[in-house]
Amino acid sequence: xxxxxxxxxxxxxxxxxxxxxxxxxxxxxxxxxxxxxxxxxxxxxxxxxxxxxxxxxxxxxxxxxxxxxxxxxxxxxxxxxxxxxxxxxxxxxxxxxxxxxxxxxxxxxxxxxxxxxxxxxxxxxxxxxxxxxxxxxxxxxxxxxxxxxxxxxxxxxxxxxxxxxxxxxxxxxxxxxxxxxxxxxxxxxxxxxxxxxxxxxxxxxxxxxxxxxxxxxxxxxxxxxxxxxxxxxxxxxxxxxxxxxxxxxxxxxxxxxxxxxxxxxxxxxxxxxxxxxxxxxxxxxxxxxxxxxxxxxxxxxxxxxxxxxxxxxxxxxxxxxxxxxxxxxxxxxxxxxxxxxxxxxxxxxxxxxxxxxxxxxxxxxxxxxxxxxxxxxxxxxxxxxxxxxxxxxxxxxxxxxxxxxxxxxxxxxxxxxxxxxxxxxxxxxxxxxxxxxxxxxxxxxxxxxxxxxxxxxxxxxxxxxxxxxxxxxxxxxxxxxxxxxxxxxxxxxxxxxxxxxxxxxxxxxxxxxxxxxxxxxxxxxxxxxxxx
Amino acid sequence: xxxxxxxxxxxxxxxxxxxxxxxxxxxxxxxxxxxxxxxxxxxxxxxxxxxxxxxxxxxxxxxxxxxxxxxxxxxxxxxxxxxxxxxxxxxxxxxxxxxxxxxxxxxxxxxxxxxxxxxxxxxxxxxxxxxxxxxxxxxxxxxxxxxxxxxxxxxxxxxxxxxxxxxxxxxxxxxxxxxxxxxxxxxxxxxxxxxxxxxxxxxxxxxxxxxxxxxxxxxxxxxxxxxxxxxxxxxxxxxxxxxxxxxxxxxxxxxxxxxxxxxxxxxxxxxxxxxxxxxxxxxxxxxxxxxxxxxxxxxxxxxxxxxxxxxxxxxxxxxxxxxxxxxxxxxxxxxxxxxxxxxx
Numbered sequence: 001x002x003x004x005x006x007x008x009x010x011x012x013x014x015x016x017x018x019x020x021x022x023x024x025x026x027x028x029x030x031x032x033x034x035x036x037x038x039x040x041x042x043x044x045x046x047x048x049x050x051x052x053x054x055x056x057x058x059x060x061x062x063x064x065x066x067x068x069x070x071x072x073x074x075x076x077x078x079x080x081x082x083x084x085x086x087x088x089x090x091x092x093x094x095x096x097x098x099x100x101x102x103x104x105x106x107x108x109x110x111x112x113x114x115x116x117x118x119x120x121x122x123x124x125x126x127x128x129x130x131x132x133x134x135x136x137x138x139x140x141x142x143x144x145x146x147x148x149x150x151x152x153x154x155x156x157x158x159x160x161x162x163x164x165x166x167x168x169x170x171x172x173x174x175x176x177x178x179x180x181x182x183x184x185x186x187x188x189x190x191x192x193x194x195x196x197x198x199x200x201x202x203x204x205x206x207x208x209x210x211x212x213x214x215x216x217x218x219x220x221x222x223x224x225x226x227x228x229x230x231x232x233x234x235x236x237x238x239x240x241x242x243x244x245x246x247x248x249x250x251x252x253x254x255x256x257x258x259x260x261x262x263x264x265x266x267x268x269x270x271x272x273x274x275x276x277x278x279x280x281x282x283x284x285x286x287x288x289x290x291x292x293x294x295x296x297x298x299x300x301x302x303x304x305x306x307x308x309x310x311x312x313x314x315x316x317x318x319x320x321x322x323x324x325x326x327x328x329x330x331x332x333x334x335x336x337x338x339x340x341x342x343x344x345x346x347x348x349x350x351x352x353x354x355x356x357x358x359x360x361x362x363x364x365x366x367x368x369x370x371x372x373x374x375x376x377x378x379x380x381x382x383x384x385x386x387x388x389x390x391x392x393x394x395x396x397x398x399x400x401x402x403x404x405x406x407x408x409x410x411x412x413x414x415x416x417x418x419x420x421x422x423x424x425x426x427x428x429x430x431x432x433x434x435x436x437x438x439x440x441x442x443x444x445x446x447x448x449x450x451x452x453x454x455x456x457x458x459x460x461x462x463x464x465x466x467x468x469x470x471x472x473x474x475x476x477x478x479x480x481x482x483x484x485x486x487x488x489x490x491x492x493x494x495x496x497x498x499x500x501x502x503x504x505x506x507x508x509x510x511x512x513x514x515x516x517x518x519x520x521x522x523x524x525x526x527x528x529x530x531x532x
Numbered sequence: 533x534x535x536x537x538x539x540x541x542x543x544x545x546x547x548x549x550x551x552x553x554x555x556x557x558x559x560x561x562x563x564x565x566x567x568x569x570x571x572x573x574x575x576x577x578x579x580x581x582x583x584x585x586x587x588x589x590x591x592x593x594x595x596x597x598x599x600x601x602x603x604x605x606x607x608x609x610x611x612x613x614x615x616x617x618x619x620x621x622x623x624x625x626x627x628x629x630x631x632x633x634x635x636x637x638x639x640x641x642x643x644x645x646x647x648x649x650x651x652x653x654x655x656x657x658x659x660x661x662x663x664x665x666x667x668x669x670x671x672x673x674x675x676x677x678x679x680x681x682x683x684x685x686x687x688x689x690x691x692x693x694x695x696x697x698x699x700x701x702x703x704x705x706x707x708x709x710x711x712x713x714x715x716x717x718x719x720x721x722x723x724x725x726x727x728x729x730x731x732x733x734x735x736x737x738x739x740x741x742x743x744x745x746x747x748x749x750x751x752x753x754x755x756x757x758x759x760x761x762x763x764x765x766x767x768x769x770x771x772x773x774x775x776x777x778x779x780x781x782x783x784x785x786x787x788x789x790x791x792x793x794x795x796x797x798x799x800x801x802x803x804x805x806x807x808x809x810x811x812x813x814x815x816x817x818x819x820x821x822x823x824x825x826x827x828x829x830x831x832x833x834x835x836x837x838x839x840x841x842x843x844x845x846x847x848x849x850x851x852x853x854x855x856x857x858x859x860x861x862x863x864x865x866x867x868x869x870x871x872x873x874x875x876x
């Protein structure tokens with residue numbers, strides 16, 4: 001009995017001590033929804049990975065102002081484009097230092113060699129790092145950027161010239177995405193000498209506000225601040241990402257103050273969060289689209305009529321209410337209405353099960369068929385709850401005689417398996433990395449994306465690719481608009497995928513935290529984050 | 533006599549481990565997919581390393597040689613790579629397993645500290661109100677599902693009262709270097725400025741999971757101690773002690789307790805397997821980075837090398853723990869050595 005009462009006393013003592021607050025002074029905890037797939041944004045397009053690494057560890061040559069849409073200098077202070085648009089010369093910033101970590105100490109500041117190394121890795125097979133991590137650069141390959149570079153030449157230590165095979169109006173905006181980050185050539189050289197090439201994507205060295213310290217799979221990622229950050233002093237001593245795939249657990253951790261920021265709360269949780277005075281919920285406009293992609297190489301989905309029948313069979317209003325809780329706009333094209341090339345599609349499929357049934361009968365499927373829907377296991381802006389959406393679609397399709405099996409895997413496994421194109425259909429989406437419309441079309445629907453495995457529709461249409469090429473070949477906004485209109489029309493006719501909705505980006509945080517920047521495109525930026 | 537007994541036990545241990553390793557080896561054939569992938573964790577589709585793996589695991593030879601090759605790699609600490617992380621499975625086991633053992637040990641400690649005294653009290657006040665209260669409480673502890681209890685405690689102490697954290701071993705902002713894998717020891721060994729705060733924080737994190745995990749074994753120990761005590765109290769030497777005029781507490785502490793504790797000690801060893809099973813559920817709910825949560829995650833991700841490694845570790849541990857408890861019991865209790873057949 002005495003032991004029992006002793007324990008009770010111990011319990012109360014422990015419960016009241018201010019240990020929690022002491023830990024809080026050491027930095028900020030961001031509850032993220034998945035492990036980073038890599039620590040180098042060049043080799044991934046996964047939004048959950050980009051959030052964790054890009055803006056935190058690295059810098060780009062230039063960035064895009066989310067409000068005005070203009071280019072802003074970052075590691076490049078200025079740039080000139082030649083008259084034919086094929087040569088772009090960047091003047092680089094001086095006195096920028098790379099991270100000084102346990103595994104690398106820089107001896108020189110950032111210069112032209114780093115830029116050359118970074119971009120030759122993408123397209124030059126003679127770069128020793130080109131084939132490291134299987135030589136896959138999904139973003140650059142799917143946008144055709146790796147085929148665009150003719151050469152990257154050093155003018156002097158602080159000037160670099162990119163020579164392109166042809167002029168590309170989206171070149172600068174691609175260079176401003178989260179994927180075009182600058183790596184350290186000196187670090188690469190050191191790894192080359194030690195014959196430890198793989199480390200470059202595992203233990204990152206960049207110029208960003210935070211530097212890598214530790215990654216424990218399924219548990220956390222730890223960064224410390226970069227004491228020599230070139231842009232401004234960094235307020236947070238430590239930045240920790242707590243890997244919490246379950247959205248309810250993330251919110252619970254926010255309530256118990258184990259997290260300061262919770263990524264992607266679900267819409268159903270908003271009322272609970274808003275009722276708390278010590279928490280804030282933000283809803284931000286975001287360029288994204290959630291869609292239902294069909295594997296167009298696999299029968300019966302190679303038949304446009306079948307795809308159209310499926311599109312007519314689902315009730316999108318129900319999805320908008322049950323999955324997005326009204327925090328999204330229903331899609332009428334693949335591009336979101338905020339994009340400058342947006343055009344609502346008049347022949348966009350509407351809910352019409354009778355028509356769906358007729359189309360299926362015409363295609364020879366009177367008795368229906370069985371198909372699978374892969375539902376992503378994590379909550380993303382464009383689709384906060386794919387499992388629920390899959391269930392709604394399942395019940396809608398049952399009415400037209402189609403049986404649906406729902407398939408799920410862990411997120412990174414899911415993405416890996418998706419590249420093998422074994423699925424019938426998948427509920428997934430795309431969040432933009434730059435405001436340029438080509439960023440929506442080419443990474444997910446081009447033929448190049450099929451080869452890099454990032455085209456979930458497995459849809460390669462040469463006419464469509466031609467339209468995209470024509471659009472980036474010209475600098476005239478009006479002409480580009482025309483081309484993008486054509487591209488959108490082709491998608492709503494061919495329906496390789498059915499755009500469903502454009503979500504709002506939700507974020508919940510403690511009101512002690514400020515300075516978090518979430519642009520409408522690309523990953524979260526925590527450089528200015530601070531905690532009271 | 534004792535040596536003979538030990539030989540018998542160790543032979544049993546040997547055969548248990550043999551069966552276990554055979555079963556684990558068979559799993560690589562029973563799991564879907566390629567045997568070479570299941571064993572090595574390298575997806576041969578993308579690499580030319582196929583021949584090398586075939587050579588390494590002797591996949592072209594007969595099953596017996598394959599089995600020996602498998603055992604050799606297991607003994608050498610080469611357990612293949614995890615399909616999900618690409619890291620060696622053995623490294624994962626090395627970092628994760630101490631977390632599970634730590635949790636289980638503290639839970640066991642709590643259940644011993646609470647269970648045995650409570651059992652003694654229940655026996656001493658047999659059929660009085662104290663006994664009834666204890667009986668009722670243990671009945672609840674027995675029949676409460678561990679996940680439900682965990683969620684209720686989280687609701688109450690973490691979400692409503694905000695007193696305790698609900699996940700992990702320590703606030704992630706404390707950086708504690710991995711040395712032994714036992715967090716409290718690692719904190720004491722570290723040379724951080726926030727040692728004390730980290731220790732308190734780790735206790736905070738430990739409290740709820742270990743209470744949840746301790747509930748069931750505590751109930752078992754209370755019942756078992758009580759029964760053993762009542763058994764002993766019924767013996768004639770106790771009656772004669774009472775007849776000689778010894779008072780109640782003298783009888784309990786000097787004569788009954790020592791003998792009653794013998795079967796309880798072997799029971800503690802047997803609780804370890806239950807404890808490890810319950811720990812898996814507890815780990816998932818409290819996001820405790822131990823082997824149980826990892827194993828369940830691996831099953832979800834169809835990470836076959838990890839599943840094999842995890843099963844092997846956990847079963848091996850349970851077998852050895854049970855065996856040690858058994859041997860300890862024999863050393864303390866000479867009568868049990870006369871049992872001619874081994875039992876686990």
